[in-house]
Amino acid sequence: MVVQREIEIWKRMFKAGQSHKEFYPRFSEKEYQQRYKKIREMMRSNGFECLIIYGDGGFYLVNGANVRYLSNYVDFLNSYVVFPYDGNPTVFVGLRYYIPIAGAMSVIEDIRWPEAFLDPTKVVDRIKELKLGKGKIGVVGVSAARLPSLPYDHHKTFLDGLTSATLVNATQDFESIRQVPSEEEIEWLSKGAELSDLSIEAIADASRPGVKLHEVYGAAYEPLKKGGSMALCMVGVMNDPPMLHPVMFPSNRILKRGDILHAEVSVSYGGYSGQILRMIALGDPPKSYLRVHDVAVQVYKEIQKVCKPGVKSEVIRQCGSQIIKNDGLNGAVLAHGWGMGGLAKPIIYTSRISGEEVQISKNMTLIIEPFVGTTDTEQNVFFGETNRVTESGGISYHNLPLEFIIK
Numbered sequence: 001m002v003v004q005r006e007i008e009i010w011k012r013m014f015k016a017g018q019s020h021k022e023f024y025p026r027f028s029e030k031e032y033q034q035r036y037k038k039i040r041e042m043m044r045s046n047g048f049e050c051l052i053i054y055g056d057g058g059f060y061l062v063n064g065a066n067v068r069y070l071s072n073y074v075d076f077l078n079s080y081v082v083f084p085y086d087g088n089p090t091v092f093v094g095l096r097y098y099i100p101i102a103g104a105m106s107v108i109e110d111i112r113w114p115e116a117f118l119d120p121t122k123v124v125d126r127i128k129e130l131k132l133g134k135g136k137i138g139v140v141g142v143s144a145a146r147l148p149s150l151p152y153d154h155h156k157t158f159l160d161g162l163t164s165a166t167l168v169n170a171t172q173d174f175e176s177i178r179q180v181p182s183e184e185e186i187e188w189l190s191k192g193a194e195l196s197d198l199s200i201e202a203i204a205d206a207s208r209p210g211v212k213l214h215e216v217y218g219a220a221y222e223p224l225k226k227g228g229s230m231a232l233c234m235v236g237v238m239n240d241p242p243m244l245h246p247v248m249f250p251s252n253r254i255l256k257r258g259d260i261l262h263a264e265v266s267v268s269y270g271g272y273s274g275q276i277l278r279m280i281a282l283g284d285p286p287k288s289y290l291r292v293h294d295v296a297v298q299v300y301k302e303i304q305k306v307c308k309p310g311v312k313s314e315v316i317r318q319c320g321s322q323i324i325k326n327d328g329l330n331g332a333v334l335a336h337g338w339g340m341g342g343l344a345k346p347i348i349y350t351s352r353i354s355g356e357e358v359q360i361s362k363n364m365t366l367i368i369e370p371f372v373g374t375t376d377t378e379q380n381v382f383f384g385e386t387n388r389v390t391e392s393g394g395i396s397y398h399n400l401p402l403e404f405i406i407k
Contacts (some may be wrong), residue, residue: 017103025270048138049086054150060231063142065341073106078118103178106182120154124161133162139172145343192275193397195228195267203263217250223284231273232266242378257283274386280405296383307394309362313346321350332371364389
């Protein structure tokens with residue numbers, strides 16, 4: 001057990017971390033109060049007495065988005081927020097050594113830590129301390145679009161420790177609140193998009209014959225010097241051999257003239273990132289490849305035109321898939337929602353929509369990223385950017401030309 005003296009040491013460390021608050025970007029107090037109000041309205045409509053919000057350090061820390069949305073804190077390991085309908089929320093960090101960083105980042109002041117790695121029984125103890133645990137508790141996982149769960153042993157701990165409560169998956173309800181960004185969030189998304197553009201430019205500059213792919217991959221991180229953090233990075237050769245999509249892990253392959261690369265990056269500012277996808281050719285690409293790219297750009301522009309408030313996701317699906325079909329090509333994903341946690345619903349494919357039909361709202365963030373390829377799958381193009389839904393259609397957060405980058 002942790003002795004009292006050690007507890008006092010960590011309390012002092014937490015206070016020391018708080019003195020560095022100005023070094024981490026954070027939203028206004030008004031922004032957080034608006035978030036908490038919306039969340040409690042959702043809780044009231046669902047009959048939740050509290051929420052258990054889970055996050056972890058996976059996928060470039062994106063898996064911690066729901067915790068970060070409430071607290072501004074993101075953990076390299078497991079983390080939780082206990083958010084009661086009445087009373088103050090509590091943050092649980094993954095490791096006690098993270099206490100100073102939590103003090104600096106978190107806007108929630110009640111921060112608690114484990115003796116070693118995060119023990120979920122501490123979450124149960126906090127709920128009982130609040131005299132809760134006899135009604136409905138909403139459990140918010142990593143992502144409704146990707147990983148709507150939390151670790152099995154943690155879930156079992158909650159079931160065993162909160163026997164009088166009813167645990168309900170509230171991930172989608174929670175993330176629906178985050179679906180339309182506020183004006184402050186839009187500002188941070190714009191900064192993330194700007195940093196993502198710089199990353200694409202750095203990748204293009206580094207791509208030349210004789211350079212290894214992992215060197216190009218390293219160049220993508222250059223914008224981090226300007227205050228960003230990497231949320232997604234994929235760079236790979238698409239034509240030798242033919243590939244549908246590059247992997248996230250760089251190789252030692254040496255680039256040569258004639259190579260065609262796909263680059264996809266998301267650099268974030270305070271957890272809010274753009275996403276931009278570009279094709280890069282070392283030398284003139286085949287005309288057939290340029291044709292596939294031109295169709296992808298055409299699909300992108302046409303989807304932009306229909307991305308207006310009130311439009312249903314099926315309209316986007318029909319718009320993009322018809323263009324690809326008319327050109328005798330294959331297609332897959334067309335667009336998807338985007339937020340602090342990366343990929344979000346709706347996910348719109350040429351053949352279907354993942355999840356329920358969604359009506360597009362003003363200021364909603366969508367990644368329009370048509371995948372277009374030849375029927376023999378020899379020539380494939382992923383192209384796209386982050387867009388904001390407006391009355392006049394989708395408006396990109398990015399500022400780079402839409403052309404095939406040819407070097």
